[in-house]
Amino acid sequence: MTVAEIGTIVGQEEQEILALVHNFAETVMRPVGIELDKLSDPSDVIKADSPLWHVFERYSELGIDMFELSNSGLPPNRVALLNAMISEELGWGDSGLAISLEVSIFPKALAMMSGNPELIEQFGSGHAVGCWAITEPDHGSDVIFFGGQLKDMPGKPNCIAKKVGDVLEINGQKAAWVSNGTIAKNAALFCAVDLGEGICGMGGILVDLSQQGVTRGAPLDKIGQRALNQGEIYFENVRVPLRNMVISPDLGSFGSDVGLSMANAGMGATFVGVSRAAFELAVSYAKERIQKGVPIIEHQSVKSRLFQMYRKMEASRHLARQAVVNNGMGAPDLKMSIASKVTATQSAFEVASEAIQIYGGNGLAKAYPVEKLMRDARASMIEDGCNEVLGMMAAEKF
Numbered sequence: 191m192t193v194a195e196i197g198t199i200v201g202q203e204e205q206e207i208l209a210l211v212h213n214f215a216e217t218v219m220r221p222v223g224i225e226l227d228k229l230s231d232p233s234d235v236i237k238a239d240s241p242l243w244h245v246f247e248r249y250s251e252l253g254i255d256m257f258e259l260s261n262s263g264l265p266p267n268r269v270a271l272l273n274a275m276i277s278e279e280l281g282w283g284d285s286g287l288a289i290s291l292e293v294s295i296f297p298k299a300l301a302m303m304s305g306n307p308e309l310i311e312q313f314g315s316g317h318a319v320g321c322w323a324i325t326e327p328d329h330g331s332d333v334i335f336f337g338g339q340l341k342d343m344p345g346k347p348n349c350i351a352k353k354v355g356d357v358l359e360i361n362g363q364k365a366a367w368v369s370n371g372t373i374a375k376n377a378a379l380f381c382a383v384d385l386g387e388g389i390c391g392m393g394g395i396l397v398d399l400s401q402q403g404v405t406r407g408a409p410l411d412k413i414g415q416r417a418l419n420q421g422e423i424y425f426e427n428v429r430v431p432l433r434n435m436v437i438s439p440d441l442g443s444f445g446s447d448v449g450l451s452m453a454n455a456g457m458g459a460t461f462v463g464v465s466r467a468a469f470e471l472a473v474s475y476a477k478e479r480i481q482k483g484v485p486i487i488e489h490q491s492v493k494s495r496l497f498q499m500y501r502k503m504e505a506s507r508h509l510a511r512q513a514v515v516n517n518g519m520g521a522p523d524l525k526m527s528i529a530s531k532v533t534a535t536q537s538a539f540e541v542a543s544e545a546i547q548i549y550g551g552n553g554l555a556k557a558y559p560v561e562k563l564m565r566d567a568r569a570s571m572i573e574d575g576c577n578e579v580l581g582m583m584a585a586e587k588f
C-alpha cells in the first residue's frame with residue numbers, strides 16, 4: 191500500500207505522520223539495514239561509530255512512539271490504527287531495525303502502566319533504549335508458554351527476583367536472544383519472583399541496566415535481522431525497589447499475556463511491511479526482466495504467483511491492524527495478536543521466498559535485495575515465540 195492509498199482511510203494528520211515515517215524508512219532504515227546486515231562481526235553493529243545510533247536519533251526526532259501519539263489529540267482508535275501502519279512502514283524499511291526501535295518502548299510501557307510518577311519519570315520519559323527480557327537459556331518456549339503459571343514450569347528458572355526487606359534482589363541471566371540486550375539502558379524484566387516462601391510466579395520488573403551487578407553477553411551472530419542486536423543480560427545481586435515490580439505474580443497469566451500480546455501484535459504489523467517490500471520488489475522486477483521476448487509478468491504463472499503474494503500480504507495486513515486496534519482499545523487480545531503474528535510472519539517468509547523465485551538466479555545473489563528479506567522473515571517465525579507454540583497458547587484461550 192502506498193502512502194497515498196493509506197490516505198483514503200485515514201485523516202490528514204495521519205497522512206502527514208505516515209509520509210514522514212515512510213521517508214525515514216526509505217532514506218534511513220533501508221540503507222542502514224543493508225549496511226549492518228553485511229557486517230560479518232555483530233559487535234560492529236553496536237560500536238560507537240555504527241549508523242545504528244543515527245537510526246535511533248532520527249527515530250526519536252520523529253516523536254511517534256505510541257505514548258507520544260496518544261497525546262496528539264487523535265481519538266484512541268485512530269492512534270491504534272496509526273500505530274499499526276507505522277509498524278508496517280518500519281518493517282518495510284528494515285525489520286531488524288524496526289524490532290530494535292519497537293522493543294525499546296517496553297520499559298516505558300511498563301512504567302506508564304504502573305501509574306507511579308517516580309517510575310514514569312525514571313523509565314517513561316525520554317528515549318532511552320529499552321528491552322523486554324523474558325526468555326532464558328533453559329526456558330525459551332517454556333517461559334512463553336508457562337508465563338503466568340511459572341510454578342508449574344519444569345526445571346529451575348535461570349533468573350530469580352527475591353524479596354529481601356523492602357527491595358528485590360535479582361540474580362541469574364536472560365537468554366542470548368534478548369533484543370537490544372547488548373545496548374539497552376532499561377529492561378522490562380519478566381522473571382520468577384520469590385516473595386519469601388519460594389517462587390510464586392512471574393513478575394514484570396523495571397530495571398535500570400546501568401547499575402552495578404549487570405553485565406552483558408557478546409552480540410549474537412545470526413542468519414537474519416542482523417541489524418537487531420541481541421545478547422544475554424546477567425544479574426548479580428542487582429537490587430531494585432519493590433515498587434519497580436509493576437506486574438506482580440498474583441496477577442497470574444495477565445502480566446505475561448499483556449507483554450506477549452503487545453509484542454505479537456507489533457510483530458504482525460511489522461512483518462506485513464516485509465511482505466510488502468518483497469511483493470513490491472517482485473512486481474517491479476517482473477515488469478523489467480525479459481524472457482521469451484516479453485517481461486516475465488506477461489507469463490501467466492508469474493502473474494498467478496504475484497497474486498498469491500498479494501493475497502497473503504493483504505490478509506496479514508487486515509489481521510495485523512485488527513489486532514493492534516483491539517489491543518489499543520481495550521484489554522490485551524492475546525488470541526488475535528498471536529493469529530496476526532503467526533499469519534504475518536509465515537506470510538512474510540513465503541512471500542520473500544517467492545520473490546526470490548521470481549528473481550530467478552538473481553534472487554539468490556547478495557547484490558539483490560530479496561534474499562535478505564527471506565533471512566529476516568525466517569527469524570520472525572521463532573521471534574517472540576515459535577509460531578507453533580504460540581498457536582497452542584492461543585488455542586488454550588478458546
Ligand SMILES: Cc1cc2nc3c(=O)[nH]c(=O)nc-3n(C[C@H](O)[C@H](O)[C@H](O)COP(=O)(O)OP(=O)(O)OC[C@H]3O[C@@H](n4cnc5c(N)ncnc54)[C@H](O)[C@@H]3O)c2cc1C
Nearest residue numbers: 322323324325330331367368369569572573574575576579
Ligand atoms: C529474532 C529474535 C528476537 C527475539 N527477541 C527476544 C526478546 O526481545 N526478548 C526475549 O526474552 N526473547 C527474545 N527472543 C527469544 C524467543 O522468544 C525464543 O527464541 C522462542 O520463544 C523460542 O525459544 P527457544 O529458542 O529456547 O526454543 P525452544 O523453546 O527450545 O524450542 C525448540 C523447538 O521445540 C518446540 N517446542 C518447545 N516447547 C514445546 C512444547 N511445549 N510443545 C511443542 N513443541 C515445543 C518449539 O516449537 C521449537 O521448534 C527472540 C528470538 C528471536 C529469534
